[in-house]
Amino acid sequence: MEFSTEFDARIGHGDVTLTERDVALLRAIDDHGSINAAATSLGRSYSRAQQRIVELEEVFGDLVARKRGGSGGGGSHLTDLARDLLSRYDRLRAEFSGVAETEETVLDGRLVEREGELATVETRAGTLRALVPEVDSDGEGGDRLRLTLRADAVTLQNPSRSPDPDRTSARNRLDGTVLAIDAGESVALVTVDVGGEVSLSALVTVASVEKLNLHRGTPVVASFKATATRGVPSAYSSD
Incomplete structure (x- = not known):
């Protein structure tokens, strides 16, 4: 896995990189309980948001657990892997920003x-x-x-x-x-x-x-x- 700090804190592997935009999408899913609602809140299309989640999961593993509708209703929530990835992103960004602002x-x-x-x-x-x-x-x-x-x-x-x-x-x-x-x-x-x-x-x-x-x-x-x-x-x- 490759970490990059050029202009932004990013975590990636190969041609797929977790960027700040992806982090915003994952956190919106966590807040709103579905990919559709998350995409709407960010002003993005559902199809593109869904496609991006699939691309990220092909590299990092399962990030979003999806539940189909029924008596209890449907929705999506982040997996433990996704929360760990977000935590690593936050740590990288904090360390990166602290040094970048002074050097x-x-x-x-x-x-x-x-x-x-x-x-x-x-x-x-x-x-x-x-x-x-x-x-x-x-x-x-x-x-x-x-x-x-x-x-x-x-x-x-x-x-x-x-x-x-x-x-x-x-x-x-x-x-x-x-x-x-x-x-x-x-x-x-x-x-x-x-x-x-x-x-x-x-x-x-x-x-x-x-x-x-x-x-x-x-x-x-x-x-x-x-x-x-x-x-x-x-x-x-x-x-």
Whole structure:
């Protein structure tokens, strides 16, 4: 089973992933006592909700116990397996959110080009694309920027399996090596040396650490979207 924390707490296996949307459906079934009522409360179609439950059960096992109508009435309720899955999801999300909200990478750079709020910025680690609001500035230093990047926005990949930049929305890509791994119960904070005396923080799952065989010195590619990279003129930063 694979755990992922890219932008959201997710639990999955193969091509099927339990997402926040699926969690909402399972909890609605628990609240309303039927798939039909749950789908209605969420503004979804019954057929699609039913199909999604079937897809999830093919991977995780029986999640919803269904009872046909009769003298006692019909309905559906969650199995113990489903409740255990929801508990694991909650634990993963809590751990993920706690680390993601506090860990970020800060990079100093120089503005070299701008297209509206999207800017090209030179940093010691390399040239990056970032969102930089247009701010009126006078005098020297107007092109100096401070970029911030949350750890949960960074994806780590094996260099030999990293997708072509033209085939992914994560256009920012930096080659590096693992410096340290601080692993918790489900997620791990990985520090990566990306050159120029710059270290980058990435929040990944413990399962991903094992799958990628990450350890100190492992070469990796750190990728992240321009929209996840935020910049402000250095004069406007909090330091």
